[in-house]
Every structure is written in C-alpha cells, then in structure tokens.
Amino acid sequence: xxxxxxxxxxxxxxxxxxxxxxxxxxxxxxxxxxxxxxxxxxxxxxxxxxxxxxxxxxxxxxxxxxxxxxxxxxxxxxxxxxxxxxxxxxxxxxxxxxxxxxxxxxxxxxxxxxxxxxxxxxxxxxxxxxxxxxxxxxxxxxxxxxxxxxxxxxxxxxxxxxxxxxxxxxxxxxxxxxxxxxxxxxxxxxxxxxxxxxxxxxxxxxxxxxxxxxxxxxxxxxxxxxxxxxxxxxxxxxxxxxxxxxxxxxxxxxxxxxxxxxxxxxxxxxxxxxxxxxxxxxxxxxxxxxxxxxxxxxxxxxxxxxxxxxxxx
Amino acid sequence: xxxxxxxxxxxxxxxxxxxxxxxxxxxxxxxxxxxxxxxxxxxxxxxxxxxxxxxxxxxxxxxxxxxxxxxxxxxxxxxxxxxxxxxxxxxxxxxxxxxxxxxxxxxxxxxxxxxxxxxxxxxxxxxxxxxxxxxxxxxxxxxxxxxxxxxxxxxxxxxxxxxxxxxxxxxxxxxxxxxxxxxxxxxxxxxxxxxxxxxxxxxxxxxxxxxxxxxxxxxxxxxxxxxxxxxxxxxxxxxxxxxxxxxxxxxxxxxxxxxxxxxxxxxxxxxxxxxxxxxxxxxxxxxxxxxxxxxxxxxxxxxxxxxxxxxxx
Numbered sequence: 001x002x003x004x005x006x007x008x009x010x011x012x013x014x015x016x017x018x019x020x021x022x023x024x025x026x027x028x029x030x031x032x033x034x035x036x037x038x039x040x041x042x043x044x045x046x047x048x049x050x051x052x053x054x055x056x057x058x059x060x061x062x063x064x065x066x067x068x069x070x071x072x073x074x075x076x077x078x079x080x081x082x083x084x085x086x087x088x089x090x091x092x093x094x095x096x097x098x099x100x101x102x103x104x105x106x107x108x109x110x111x112x113x114x115x116x117x118x119x120x121x122x123x124x125x126x127x128x129x130x131x132x133x134x135x136x137x138x139x140x141x142x143x144x145x146x147x148x149x150x151x152x153x154x155x156x157x158x159x160x161x162x163x164x165x166x167x168x169x170x171x172x173x174x175x176x177x178x179x180x181x182x183x184x185x186x187x188x189x190x191x192x193x194x195x196x197x198x199x200x201x202x203x204x205x206x207x208x209x210x211x212x213x214x215x216x217x218x219x220x221x222x223x224x225x226x227x228x229x230x231x232x233x234x235x236x237x238x239x240x241x242x243x244x245x246x247x248x249x250x251x252x253x254x255x256x257x258x259x260x261x262x263x264x265x266x267x268x269x270x271x272x273x274x275x276x277x278x279x280x281x282x283x284x285x286x287x288x289x290x291x292x293x294x295x296x297x298x299x300x301x302x303x304x305x306x307x308x309x310x311x312x313x
Numbered sequence: 314x315x316x317x318x319x320x321x322x323x324x325x326x327x328x329x330x331x332x333x334x335x336x337x338x339x340x341x342x343x344x345x346x347x348x349x350x351x352x353x354x355x356x357x358x359x360x361x362x363x364x365x366x367x368x369x370x371x372x373x374x375x376x377x378x379x380x381x382x383x384x385x386x387x388x389x390x391x392x393x394x395x396x397x398x399x400x401x402x403x404x405x406x407x408x409x410x411x412x413x414x415x416x417x418x419x420x421x422x423x424x425x426x427x428x429x430x431x432x433x434x435x436x437x438x439x440x441x442x443x444x445x446x447x448x449x450x451x452x453x454x455x456x457x458x459x460x461x462x463x464x465x466x467x468x469x470x471x472x473x474x475x476x477x478x479x480x481x482x483x484x485x486x487x488x489x490x491x492x493x494x495x496x497x498x499x500x501x502x503x504x505x506x507x508x509x510x511x512x513x514x515x516x517x518x519x520x521x522x523x524x525x526x527x528x529x530x531x532x533x534x535x536x537x538x539x540x541x542x543x544x545x546x547x548x549x550x551x552x553x554x555x556x557x558x559x560x561x562x563x564x565x566x567x568x569x570x571x572x573x574x575x576x577x578x579x580x581x582x583x584x585x586x587x588x589x590x591x592x593x594x595x596x597x598x599x600x601x602x603x604x605x606x607x608x609x610x611x612x613x614x615x616x617x618x619x620x621x622x623x624x625x626x
Contacts, residue, residue, distance in 0.1 A: 015450075187581075187614065219577070220577050220580070223577060301500065
C-alpha cells in the first residue's frame with residue numbers, strides 16, 4: 001500500500017459555497033494562506049460559476065489574483081463551461097507571471113436527474129460541452145480535474161449504477177482530465193459500494209487518476225476512505241472543519257472534515273505533508289470566518305483536549 | 314465473512330450514565346422497550362455501581378424488575394464487584410421467574426492509571442477481585458461479559474500496548490467471561506490499531522468471544538468497525554443516538570451511534586435483525602428523554618430527509 005496520501009482540500013470552494021454568511025475576500029485569502037501553511041498541497045480555491053447562482057464566490061477573480069504561494073502547491077478553480085474557463089484564463093492573465101499553479105475543474109453528475117437539476121442539461125450534453133473546456137484549458141497549459149457527483153446515490157433516482165459512474169469517469173479521462181474525483185454528494189455510500197466501484201474502475205484507470213470525495217452525512221465517510229485506501233486510492237477530498245454541508249437540510253452535515261481525515265491517516269502511519277497543529281489553527285480560522293461551530297469531530301476533540309490538558313473521558 | 318452481525322446496544326447504561334438530565338424510571342423502561350422493539354437483541358440495561366458514583370442509575374433494581382421481554386432478547390447489567398453482583402442477584406430473585414435473560418458485565422481498564430482513577434485499584438487487583446464475581450455469577454446461571462476500557466489509548470498514558478490488552482482480555486476469558494468487549498474509551502483508535510490488536514488476540518480467542526466498542530470522538534468509529542469486520546469480528550457495541558459522550562469535554566462526542574452503525578451494516582448487506590424505522594423512532598425517543606439533540610449523523614440525516622421528502626443536498 002502507498003505510504004503517501006494526498007489530502008485534497010475543498011473547503012474554500014465546495015465548503016464556503018454552502019455557507020450562509022458572506023465571507024469577505026480578505027477572509028478567504030487568510031483561510032487559503034492558513035490551509036497552504038498547514039501543508040495542504042492541493043486546494044480548491046473558488047469557482048467561476050455565475051455569481052447569481054453562488055453569490056458567496058462572486059469574488060473569484062480577486063481570489064485567483066491573490067492566491068498565496070507555496071512550494072509544490074497547486075490550486076484548482078471550478079469552471080462550469082467555456083465561459084467560466086474564459087473568466088479563469090482572464091484572471092490568470094491579469095495576475096501576471098510567477099503565481100502558484102492553478103488547475104481548472106469541471107463537474108457533472110452520474111445521475112441524469114441530478115445533473116439536469118444542477119446544470120439544466122443532460123449528462124451526454126454536459127460531457128459534449130466539456131470539449132470546449134478541457135481541451136482548450138490544456139492547450140493553455142492548465143491541468144483539469146473532473147468531478148462526478150452522485151457517484152454513490154442520487155436524491156432523485158436512489159442508487160446509481162456503478163457502470164454508469166465508470167462510463168462518466170472514463171469519458172472525463174478521455175477528454176483529458178488528469179484526475180477524476182468521485183463524489184458521494186448526499187453521503188449515502190458504504191464501503192462495499194466503494195469496493196465495487198473501484199473494482200470496475202481500476203481496470204480502466206490508474207489509481208492516481210481517481211480520487212474519492214466522500215460526504216459524512218451518515219457517519220460513513222472515513223469507513224469509505226478506508227475501503228478506498230485498501231483499493232489503492234491515494235487522493236481523498238475533504239473540507240476544513242467539515243465546512244459546507246447541505247443548505248436544504250439544517251443539522252445535516254456534508255463534507256468529510258479535513259481534520260478527521262488527517263487524524264485517521266496519520267494514526268495509520270500515512271504521510272500527508274500536513275502539520276496537525278497548523279491544520280487545527282486553520283479549522284479555528286474557518287469557524288471564525290463563518291461564525292459557527294463546524295462539524296469536524298477531530299477538531300472538537302482536539303480543542304476540548306487542549307482545554308482540559310488531556311484527552312480524558 | 315459473516316453475514317449476521319450483532320449490534321450490542323449500550324445506550325441505556327453507558328449512554329445514560331453520562332447524561333446530565335435525570336431520566337425517570339418509566340422513561341428508561343420506555344426506551345428499553347423501544348430498543349427491544351426495534352430488534353436489538355443485546356441491550357446493556359443498567360448498572361449496580363454505587364448510586365453515589367452514578368445517581369442516574371440509582372434505580373437499577375426497579376429497572377431490572379421491569380425489563381421488557383422479547384424473543385431471543387438478552388440484557389446485560391454492569392456489576393463492579395461482588396456487592397454489585399449480590400444486588401443484581403437480589404433484584405433477579407425479587408422479580409420472580411419468567412423474565413427475559415439478564416447477563417452480568419464486569420469492567421476494568423487495560424491501562425493502570427485509568428483503572429486506578431476509575432475503580433481505585435490496580436489492574437491485577439481488579440482481576441483478582443473478579444474471581445468473586447464471574448465464577449459465582451456463572452454458578453447462579455448468569456453469563457458474564459467483560460469490558461476492557463482504554464484498549465486503544467489512555468488519557469493518562471497515551472498509546473496502550475496491544476500485548477497488554479491481549480493479556481487483560483485473556484484473563485477475563487480465563488475467568489469465564491463469555492465475551493470481552495474492547496473499548497476505545499477516548500476515541501483515539503485508527504484501523505491499523507484494530508488490525509494489529511485482532512491479529513494478536515485472534516490467535517488466542519475465537520472471533521465471537523471478542524466485541525469492539527468504538528467511540529466516535531474523532532470520527533473514526535465506523536472505519537474501525539470496518540477493520541473489525543474484515544478481521545472477522547461479529548459483535549459491535551453502540552449507543553442509541555450516540556447517547557453518552559464525555560462529561561468532561563462539552564461538545565465532544567463519545568459512543569458510536571447505533572443508527573450510524575446499523576446504516577453502514579445494512580448498506581453493506583449485513584443482517585442485524587434491526588428494523589430501521591423503529592430504530593429511528595427509538596433515537597427520537599432517546600432525544601426526548603434527555604432533552605437534547607443527539608450526535609448520530611444517520612439519525613439527523615434520516616429526520617432531515619423525511620422533512621424534505623428526499624435526501625437532497
């Protein structure tokens with residue numbers, strides 16, 4: 001098994017976009033600097049979706065222009081279509097040379113209904129439109145990540161056929177995506193589903209081409225990560241503090257918390273490059289920015305232990 | 314791998330004893346009936362520790378006298394020493410014949426410091442004192458369960474040597490315990506620790522003699538359960554709603570929630586005998602009894618989904 005695991009931080013985009021409180025641009029940049037300073041080498045920074053859809057990320061251009069640098073550090077920015085890519089390229093051109101690496105990321109759903117609800121197009125149509133994004137992005141020197149949402153279950157269709165996920169992931173790789181991240185958007189997946197999907201997929205893709213993006217809505221995220229580790233996966237997405245969640249379901253949690261993921265990985269002897277103390281500080285920073293207690297259990301436990309002077313219970 | 318898993322419910326004892334609000338005896342009996350009615354076949358009901366230590370369970374005698382029946386159902390009651398056993402035997406004698414099966418349970422810690430803090434005796438001395446409990450309980454026809462606390466980490470000593478856990482578990486089995494439950498009391502364990510401990514232990518004990526009692530303090534409980542399933546373990550402890558937790562660390566969660574465990578097991582195709590809808594109703598009952606929202610993620614997600622009409626996110 002691999003000894004080095006990449007923790008792919010998605011809090012500043014996937015997390016923040018579901019937060020009610022508007023975080024000012026300097027706050028976002030502080031959080032990005034805290035995450036990079038904690039040793040996270042892959043950070044999803046923002047999104048060029050329409051500000052009408054997601055007002056929280058309307059400052060994407062300013063964020064891209066000011067991304068904090070770091071050795072071996074790469075950011076990703078979500079672009080839903082060719083217009084989004086044009087905005088990203090424009091922002092990169094305006095910031096000039098010498099900034100940190102920025103990748104593009106595209107997204108669609110494995111299930112037809114969720115994709116239509118999300119981007120108002122069918123899956124095949126969305127994949128076709130990505131030809132005007134992935135290829136041109138690569139020609140401009142950008143690497144592209146692909147996201148497959150509802151890879152384990154769909155709120156409208158229930159269980160999603162793993163063969164369908166394999167087909168969509170394969171199409172994204174064929175378009176030129178460097179890595180495809182499989183998302184358990186509603187947090188319904190369990191370890192046997194992860195195993196089955198990886199069995200099918202790893203006949204057609206190399207392990208490093210696949211990432212798992214598990215949600216912890218029902219507490220199963222780290223068990224699903226364990227199944228992924230056992231299957232040879234070396235990249236896992238997570239969100240600082242568990243930032244994000246489900247805007248329609250108050251009280252329900254969403255994204256796997258980076259602290260919980262890193263706690264387990266370090267406890268198992270994996271190297272992540274992440275500094276635990278700085279990560280916890282970044283989690284505290286995220287809580288201050290959104291003005292609420294975030295769901296990460298490892299963060300809560302660490303802060304409680306510090307207050308007590310021992311992890312007593 | 315086994316297809317049938319025993320979910321060992323510990324909420325009414327291990328959960329309630331850490332709850333601040335005093336639950337009246339009829340409320341406890343309602344909860345026990347709800348749990349038994351949901352199909353849980355093993356339920357830790359109460360404890361004959363001194364009411365001065367744990368006022369919440371001062372009504373242990375009344376609870377034992379009125380335990381609701383059910384096919385294939387067995388309860389367990391904690392007895393710290395020979396005095397506790399005498400109180401249990403007395404309560405059983407008073408209720409007369411025909412009630413449901415009641416087992417005894419004894420507990421100690423793998424780490425010396427935690428055991429001294431908890432029961433004011435060393436580990437060897439505690440084990441010696443169990444000779445006046447386990448043998449006599451068996452002579453009176455009771456089965457005995459043993460708990461080993463701090464089996465993965467100790468708040469005072471840090472990591473606990475798995476060889477020590479194996480020795481203590483072996484001593485409990487040699488005394489006549491039918492099953493030994495290994496507790497991650499402070500929720501620090503990760504899957505490789507589970508694997509290592511089981512490798513050492515399953516050379517000396519049969520899988521059905523070992524249970525895992527994982528805490529979810531850092532979000533790793535279900536990943537640890539998965540490692541246990543892979544190691545052949547077929548009994549896992551959990552607490553309805555995640556009832557319990559750490560009285561010294563507000564905000565920190567403790568016991569693995571039964572709903573989260575059952576959600577994962579059912580999703581993986583295991584049979585548990587538990588009815589999901591009735592289990593959720595028992596979780597809601599538990600929340601009403603203690604007057605607070607409990608940490609179970611699967612419970613929260615289920616209730617949010619019902620309110621929305623779909624698991625949308």
